Amino acid sequence: MQVYLDNAATTKMSRAAIDAMLPYLEETYGNPSALHSMGQRAKEALEAARQVVARCLGAHPDEIYFTSGGSEADNQAILSAAAMGERKGKKHIVTTAFEHHAVLHTLAKLEKQGFTVTYLSVGGKGNISARQVADAITEDTCLVTTMFANNEIGSILPISEIGAVCRERKVLFHTDAVQAVGHVPVNVAEMNIDMLSLSGHKFHGPKGVGVLYARKGVALTSLIEGGAQERSRRAGTENVAGISALAAALSGATARLDENMEKVKRLRDKLICGLSSIPHSVLNGDRVSRLPGNVHFCFEGIEGESLLLLLDEYGIEASSGSACTSGSLDPSHVLLAIGHPHEIAHGSLRLTLSEYTTEEEIDYTLKAIPEVVARLRALSPIWRDKTEGKKPFLLK
Secondary structure, three states, X not given: OOEEOEOOXXXXXXXXXXXXXXXXXXXXXXXXXXXXXXXXXXXXXXXXXXXXXXXHHXXXXXXXXXXXXXHHHHHHHHHHXXXXXXXXXXXXXXXXXXXXXXXXXXXXXXXXXXXXXXXXXXXXXXXOOHHHHHHHOOOOEXXXXXXXXXXXXXXXXXXXXXXXXXXHHOOEEXXXXXXXXXXXXXXXXXXXXXXXXXXXXXXXXXXXXXXXXEOOOOOOOOOOOOOOHHHHOOOOOOOHHHHHHHHHHHHHHHHOHHHHXXXXXXXXXXXXXXXXXXXXXXXXXXXXXXXXOEEEEEEOOOOHXXXXXXXXXXXXXOEOOOHHHOOOOOOOHHHHHOOOOHHHHOOEEEEEOOOOOXXXXXXXXXXXXXXXXXXXXXXXXXXXXXXXXXXOOOOO
């Protein structure tokens, strides 16, 4: 059996997204900036997609900017807020210790330019409170940027409460919502969000296309110079086919949100319950405030890479964490941030479900993982030392 459980990395394109994409690859392939008829039909499709995305997010169409993905949107949001802050003499930013590297690396760049950054502790459950944010904001703060939901351990942050604090303190609030949009309710107006990043391939749209929402009044700094596309905030010919597919995927995900959340949560909880029976293992992230499709465990005495390779032999495709750092030998910064020692952080497994995941696939996975964990532990000298009492167990 082939079981795909790496949906946090990328998702299968929906039929609706594919169907929405094809006309702009085969028929109406004109440049939307062109004045001829085909170009203008492409322009109409572009603006129709913008309206769909805005409606799904609770935004206005002229607050929607299309990008190449979530990382670009994160970069543009943060650098724009920093530029606005610097013009006012404010160079302090608040974030969390377990953000995606698109955020962390951008902030590190700003620190080299004289900005100061407060990295909020996320505790053992991998979450923060609005009070932490309020306490961290100073007169010099120009931006609070926190992810909506963590890409590795699935914790959902209290975005509405954080947004309310930022709005009250008149500080811009950006959220990297790449893992959340299309999976949980998101409304930028109700949640007091000033800027939001999303990526199409996380909710059954295509890769290479994303969105930056920026509330009216937020002055965006262009990262790419050239033409006047995207209201002169993002140069380059728009990917009309990809944008149309993103809009179709988001519309479909939003329309089926309640139904999909209920189904995926049920399968997620079944998976968590079954894996929790494996001795000396731990579920990472908040058990309650959690993405519907995220299951993340650490298993003591094994290496995550070996676990993934053996699971692949069973036909189960999973990951140990963020796909953006899968080539690194360092343990996950997210797992270190929630307090795991290196030894435990190296034995991680992330399983992420989608609306296409079936009960049969979960049953098969629950049979395979305990077998693979037992097999790896039997080969591990570290595990032997622990079972013989020579080294202590770190997980109960």
